[in-house]
Amino acid sequence: MSVPLSAAVTLGLLFFLSVGLNEQVAEGCKCLQRHPQQVFCESDIVIRVKVIGNVASARPDLVAYSVKVITKYKPSNKKAIWVIYTDKTSCGGYLENGEYLLSGHVVDGVMVFGLCDLVWRWDQLSSVQKRNLNMYQTACICEITSCTGASCLTKNLQRKCLVGVKNSIGLGYEEALRAVCLPGRHGSCRWQK
Structure with a gap:
């Protein structure tokens, strides 16, 4: 039994559309x-x-995890957190038992985290990354900006540190992971290792 050409074309288009939608x-x-x-x-x-x-x-619509908070980096208030949540969608995070560094947002009074937040096993963080956590809070007045090409040559950065290149004012991404963008003299920000 042969399939008419128009049906084959329709099936082919449906296949490519479904692949495209799944990819999106x-x-x-x-x-x-x-x-x-x-x-x-x-x-x-x-x-x-x-x-x-x-x-x-x-x-x-959310998966719940029971947790014991070891250190609260942000905010520093005393409000206890016993349960954290993540989306049931593919954008939600998955946690196993163990220690993690997590970031997230307050949604309807509870902490919700996802794949775009910090979801790192504590034992996989380097000692430099752990030390840097204590400096991040004071460094939030600085902005970290990605750059490529001519945009990396900007001299008037004020409260910005560049990441994405290796030159006199910007750091490559791997190098930046071992540094903190901190405010310096005259209100400008710069990388410090």
Whole structure:
């Protein structure tokens, strides 16, 4: 039995459309490469926690984890956090039992994190990264900006540090991961290792 040409073309178009739509959904969770300091400063909450395990969620669209907070980097208020949440979608994070550095946002009074936040196993952070966490809070007045080509030659940076290139005013991404963009004299910001 042969399929008419118009039906074959329709099936082919449907296949390519479904692949394209699936790719868009999958790409919807891709996160821009950002320096950890940027993520820290843009987050409502940054904590080091011990994940105890999954718990029943009072919110049907979110997965809930029971945690014990070890260190609260941001904010410094005393409000206790016992449960954290993530989306059930592919953009949500997955945690195993153990210690993590997590960042997230307050949504309806609870902490929600996702793949674009800091979701790092504590034992995989370098000693430099752990030390830098204590400096990020005071460094949030600085902005970290990616640059390429001629935009990296800008001299009037004021409160910005460049990342993405290796030159006298900007750092390559790997090198920037070991540095903090801190305010210096005269209100300008600069990389410090």
